[in-house]
Amino acid sequence: MEMDDKLQLMQEIERAHMEWVTAQKRLDFVLEKEQIDYAVFALEAAEKRFEMLIKQAKNMKLSAIEVNRGRVMEG
Template structure:
């Protein structure tokens, strides 16, 4: 689980750096990005705390879903930025 956590930490830092460059975007996308980032962080915390074997799969799927949503919004924000 440490490898997964390390990978997530590294990936999260890269994505957080992207937020700095997106400050001039439409406030709606900025708010969506912040909400998605928060969901991702909460899913990650849950994944790190879960102990019940029946909930580990749920924690993994939740984490992957939150990450996918965040990545989608990052790509959307980049497209918006490139069209400005």
Template sequence: MNKEDIIHFLSQVSSRFFVDDDEETVRPVEIRLADEVKKAHQDWLKAQKYFECVTDPDLVDHAIFAEEAAKKKYIYLLKKAKEQGISSERP
């Protein structure tokens, strides 16, 4: 095998890791990470709204933990995207 054959083989194999089961299409890592950042931000906003609506004292702790977890996930993914030079904004 020459260099081009190896590169072609690796690109075929690696593309299988980025197939969305719902769409059956290959999506670049940059788009997937940007989508994950957006989803994490939406999840954080939902957790904040949940916290604001909770009145049962037994659920307040749950709401706090859910909001904090969602916030940490969003910050982590945002940091990871920035390190890779990926913007969550699409042209």
């Protein structure tokens, strides 16, 4: 796997993690049934995306250290 592909995957994992955390926090502020339904749906979708990307990284033999290093390189 090329370094650009690894970096791109690491950045996607970081974005997916941030989306998941945001979706978790959104649940703290919803009040109406429709908002709750949407917040739960968004949380489940964000969690599935994050899990899918982590599985892809594992299949590509990317380690957590490389993913964390990608966060440092990006930021």
